[in-house]
Amino acid sequence: MKPEIFVLASDAERLENIADRLPASAVDCKNALLDELARADIVEADQLPARVVTMNSSVRFEVSEPREEFCLTLVYPADLNTAPNQISVLTPMGTALLGMAEGNTIEWPRRDGQAVQVRVLEVLSQWNGQACLRAAQ
Template identity: 40%
Template structure:
């Protein structure tokens, strides 16, 4: 399979609702990293997702594995809500796809379409809709 960006193809945990919504986005795309994540996902009900899993609309604190390790906050967003200048990144971006379904402590790895790569560690989840009782957002 040829991917325009690559996220590590390990099993991720996704809510059934996130999976259903993201499948609609992925259906219109050529082979993509998000489709690989969806195809390999372990699905759980929104009310049963662990609080340390990155879900849609989660606000995640990440650190680079090298350098100053300063925490940055990113919010995993649907494409129409993405605004990188405010830290809202699209789930369809290489970084967003790499973060989806990871747990605190996991490493997100990706390769962008231009061939550059990156890596961020999930340091904490500052907000997860499901952990806050917001299961249908």
């Protein structure tokens, strides 16, 4: 069963617009993103729970098979490559991370189709649509 996820209303609107503009060759990516948005609790900034991965959040997570740990910032595709250690929301792992809370795990397909477990270990910073909040808050 997939865990509950939360997405800021402003992020959801922007992500839906991005998905609508994706080429036909990216149908799998588009469908995965739209499916996640459809099951998400869409919230305003003042309703966003702490320690949830939003767009522009820095997150430490691990994947299984092979077990690897990463520390990356979830970004929009247009913002990719402006700084190191970023992951686009349009990648399978990026889509899997969207809206997840610390400690949550989801089974998600990698680019090669192999299913892996993705577990959020720590949300280092969270963008709430208005400001970047450090996880210590």
